[in-house]
Structures are given as structure tokens and as C-alpha cells.
Amino acid sequence: MTASRPKRIFLDYASITPVDPNVLEKMNASLMESFANPSALYTEALTARETMNMARRDCARVLGSQDNEIVFTSGGTESNNLALLGVFEHAIQTGIKKPHIITTTIEHPAVLEVCKEIERRGGEVTYISVNEDGVVSPKDIQKAITDSTVLVSVMYANNEIGSIQPIKEIVKGIREWRQQHNTAFPYVHTDACQAILYEPIHVIKLGIDLLTLDGIKMYGPRGMGLLYVRTGVVLYPLIFGGGQQGGIRSGTEHVASMVGLAYALDIAESYREIESERLTKIRDYGINKILETFPQATINSSRENRLPNNINICFPGIDAEFVVISLDVVGISASYSSACRTLKEDSSSYVIEALGKKDCANSSLRFTLGRETVQGDIDTLVEALKEIII
């Protein structure tokens, strides 16, 4: 007789979400029905084209955009690259000598590394600091705008600490500036990959010009993301070729994954309120229980203005990497910052450092909740932490 292995507890939904089985089923069906190259001329291609158009329409409906404002990409990283480099390179084409971009110090590497590349290409980037709650001030952003500013890129919610940015107010300040200076610039881009499951994302209500989403963060397809591009915003392409998607993104379209992304977005919208409420309770239960159990522990970023699924706690003096590995041994999957950071073999978090908590940069743990998370998981987690952190 073998002992049954206890179910593992996955608390790293911010790094990736499993694919919703219903989404997968729909993708598989579409892959068989609409397998053709949508650019061809015969019936199978027409089916693929119609399916693709329907997926685009479905995404547009949820986001409040026009169909032709949705560009499908290979994921959030490509969407961010296309948004930033696309605006920058187009600005260069139109004769702006040193295009200027404003962003924050706590963006994802898929924005920060693109900013570094833009600096290498002769652009200028201003990195705005955040306060101790991980929130950027719309006034600081407005003050940083110059005549050369072509883009402001601020993430909707942070992937490590879950802090939510005041996007609407940021947009308001920028629109004021545009109006006063009678210009279309700067555009505003937001990476909403982490926010889409919990925040109502409506591009018109937000007043945003560019918005990034990724299937892997919303129980959707891998290798499939989108970039919302407001009508009137001109992007220089990143990838050249057959001229698909209006020339903005060449390459044969992956119809089934577009269907999957649209369906995942639709499901996210239906679950948003109820799931946000459910996870907020578990999150708050978790934060309270951890802070009660470990009196020296402190929360990173504010208690309220954070994603419903994000718990990020500093345990002074611990080695976060050691704790993550120890938790894994007892069946709990967690993270000490973001998955991308581990790749750079840099266990220190620049996001937590940006909060003014340098000492916490190596000793914070991130637990991100998802559809399978129940309150009991938190109890198991706290018991495990008590064993590991003494």
C-alpha cells in the first residue's frame, strides 16, 4: 500500500495561470474546424477568417474597443515591445530627434528592458518613483512631460506587490497637457496583464491609447496576447512580412489561440466581481494571519490598494529563496519576487527596493491566489511558514 500524496498548493498565479479546460476544449475544436490560413481564398480559409474576426470582435466587446483596434501578438512581452518601440520608432520617422518616454521604476522587465533599448537607440526615458505603497503620483508624471514626450507607460497593477496605479487620473493629467499644448502626444500605454482578472478594464472609460494583455495571466492560451491600439495611434511594426493584421503584426494568424483568448477574456469578465470579492477575503485573512503569526513581518505596499489575489510580505532577516525552496518541499508553490527575476539569478527585488524597503528586497515572499485557492490553503501555508521561519 502506498501513501497518497497530498495535493500541492499553488500560490504563484501571478507568474502563470493554468489553462481553463473549457478554453482548451474550445481551442481544440477551433483548431480542427478553422485550421486553414485565414489569408487564403477558399471555404476553409473563409471559415478561419470569420472565426478570427469573431474572436477579435469578442475581445473588443469586453474591452470596449473597436474590432480593428485589437492586434494579436505572441504574448504580453511582445505587446509591450510593440507598444513602446512602435511609438518610439514612429516618432523617429516623423522627425522627432530624441523621443522621450515616461515610465515608473516598478514596471515589469518587458517594459523596463525595452526602455533601456530605447535609451540605446538614442531616446530618453524618465523613470518616476513610487511612494511607500508602490503607487505613482499622477502629478509627478504630468510634471515630467516635455515637448518630446511621445509615450507614458504605467502598468495597471504591479506583478510583485499588486499595487494598483491611478490610471484614470494619470490619463486625465496627460489629456490636460495634450489639450493645453494642442498635440496628440504623449500617448498612454498600460500593461494590464495582472489586472485583467480583477479590475474592470474598459479602454474608453480609462481613456487609454494602448493596452497590453496576455493569455497566460488569465487562464487562457500560452503564446497569445493582445495589444489594444486606439484608432489614430500609429505604430512602427516590430515584425515584418506578409502584412497580416493591417501590417502591424506580420505572421500567419493563430486562429485557435485567438478564439481561446477571447473566451478566456469573456470568462474573466463574468467571474470578475464574484472572484475579486472571494479572493479579497482570503487575501485579507492571509495577510492578517501572517502578520499576527510573525510580529516582525510587514506588508509590502498598502493593504487596500492591491490586487485581490496578491499577498507580499517582508519577513526581516530571512533568505527568501531558501524559504521558497523549503515551501516547495512541503508542497507549496510560492515566489520571492517574479519568475523573470529568478532567471537573472538576482534574488533581490527592485520593486520592493523602490518602496524604500531595501532591507526587505531579499526577504520578501509573494503568494498570489487564483481560482483553485481556498481559505484552508492559507492555514496550511502559515503552518508551513512557522516550521521554516523561526
Add this chain to the structure above:
Amino acid sequence: MTASRPKRIFLDYASITPVDPNVLEKMNASLMESFANPSALYTEALTARETMNMARRDCARVLGSQDNEIVFTSGGTESNNLALLGVFEHAIQTGIKKPHIITTTIEHPAVLEVCKEIERRGGEVTYISVNEDGVVSPKDIQKAITDSTVLVSVMYANNEIGSIQPIKEIVKGIREWRQQHNTAFPYVHTDACQAILYEPIHVIKLGIDLLTLDGIKMYGPRGMGLLYVRTGVVLYPLIFGGGQQGGIRSGTEHVASMVGLAYALDIAESYREIESERLTKIRDYGINKILETFPQATINSSRENRLPNNINICFPGIDAEFVVISLDVVGISASYSSACRTLKEDSSSYVIEALGKKDCANSSLRFTLGRETVQGDIDTLVEALKEIII
């Protein structure tokens, strides 16, 4: 009682192949087992990482490369962009003022449009003509090399007319030049998307530096391609971010599709000889029968030096687009050039024009065969053509 609809005949496998159901099954299993972000630290991530490494190893084994020479991309278009722009931008970084690239007049738009972009960025491109059989001369290429030439990009086999290029001889000429001039340049890139199912592709035996493959052309995953990058070849990245795949291609890896690509490649290798032989017979039967039936028709490119699955015939005076649509009505899917061309609403084929057959550019039809094709399909096709073309 409803009449049963006759099965459609798909003769456009060069534009896309359906996914092999066994590949799909394997991808679905992997998606569930290895769903985690491979960059994380816990057991699920380790599983994903191991699965990814295994897929990479499997691809490398078939292609004869080292594991770390395989870069996964979102498809053939991105692979070609990464190869060409990657070499070009790196050359710019190293101080080469006007990097020079040599290619042919019959490349896919995913190479030609990148060449145009390179010209816009200040590079120089030489487009070598092909002979009446759609084949480039290795000597013409060697003669075009200058001290600034950083890359030669020649497709392994053409997507429209199926002509196969003498890649080995081209490489031989370039290696001679490199040796004589004591330089590492130019590198040689080949887009082998159309060839992989029928030609033995072994990177060492070919002596190639960069090689493009795409899942959609080999009964594999959509949104997944690869670029073989020989050790020593430095590419400037196209997409910036978390630093995945050694920094050459950032973005969370799509593990399940990597598994699918590796499996599709493995199946392609097992079927290659037998399927090439089978399709060559059907192809030749088709070419003979069409040319006998339509005495004015001529074959585009040579009879022998062409992919086993490619039939491309000029029917003087016909409107190719009209015939493709008419064939569709009777249940046959064909093409008048390539799917990408239809997108540009340009029904004229620059590839056929490059053969010196300007009159045929608007009146040629492409029929590309695949795993489901049987000889009877050709008989049905010829009967249908007889009704349409009089």
C-alpha cells in the same frame, strides 16, 4: 433525408498544414502536466523546465545541432526577422557602417519585407535573380559578396514553385570566401519552412549558420517556430524583457507548443522518405495529366528539382483568382500564388515573374499536396479544371 456532402479536397498544404492529432494530444497533455512558468523555483516549474529542455533536445537531435543552438519563436516570420535583423543590428553595433545582405528575388515576404526594412535602416541588400527553373546560382552569390556582407539568406525551397536551392554549394562558396578573407562573415541563413517535410535538414551537413522552421508547415503547432543559431553567431534581440532563452528571445516560454514542435519534427523525420516518394508519384502523375489535358499549359520551374508536394502550372490567358474561386465552389482548395499575396490584393506572382514568365504571373495555379492527398484527388482536380478552363 439530407444528401451527404462530398469530402472537400485540400490542395494548399504549402500555406498551412492541419495539426497532427497525435501532436495535439501530446500538447494537451503537456499543457496540463507542465503548465507552470519554467522560470519559477518550485516543483511544477522544474517539470516545465525539464519538459522544455527535452523538447529543445529533441529538436536539436533531428536537426543535428546542439541544444542551446535552438531558439523558439512565435513562428517562421519571427524567426526570419530575428535572423536578418539580428545579424544586421549586431553588425551595426560592432561598427559596420553599411552592413550588406545578399538574398534572392523569390524569397518569402517574411524575408523580402525584412530586407526592405534593413534598407530603410541604412543597410544594403543585393537581390540575386534566379534562372528559368527558379534556382539561384551559387557563383552569382559568391560574386556579390563584399567586405561589408554580413549575411546571405536563401530559402531552402520556394513556397510558390517548389524549386530547391543548392544550399550546400552556396555554403561551400561562402566558406571559401570566408577562409580566403579570414573572416567569420557572411553568415548563411536558410528559411527551410517548406522543405522540412521532404528534405533531410542537418545543420552540420549543410554547414548553415541560421535556419528557420515553422510548426504550421509541418503538421505542428501554430504560433511556434524555431531559429537554429550556430554557436558563435551573435544576434541582436528583436524582443526585450525577462531575458528568457539566453536573452535572445524574451517572453514566457510556451512549453506545450515546444513539445508539439519537437514531436512534429520527429514525425516529419520518420515519414520523410516514404512520404516524399509517395507524393512525388502523385505530383508527377498530376503534372503529366494536367499538361496532357491542357496542351497550352506549362510547368513553372523544373520537373525534377522541386518539392515532392508542389505542382505549379501556367494556364495561359486564365484569370487565376477566378479559377481558384471556381474550384472552391466544387470543393477543391487551391491557390494562385501564396496566401500572403492575396492579402495584398495583388494576384500577380513576383516569383513566377522572376522566372521570366511575366505572362504567367496572373495565370498560374499552385496545387500543394499533403498527407491526406491521394491520386484520385488529381483526377477530380483535372475533371474540375476541364469544366472551368475552356
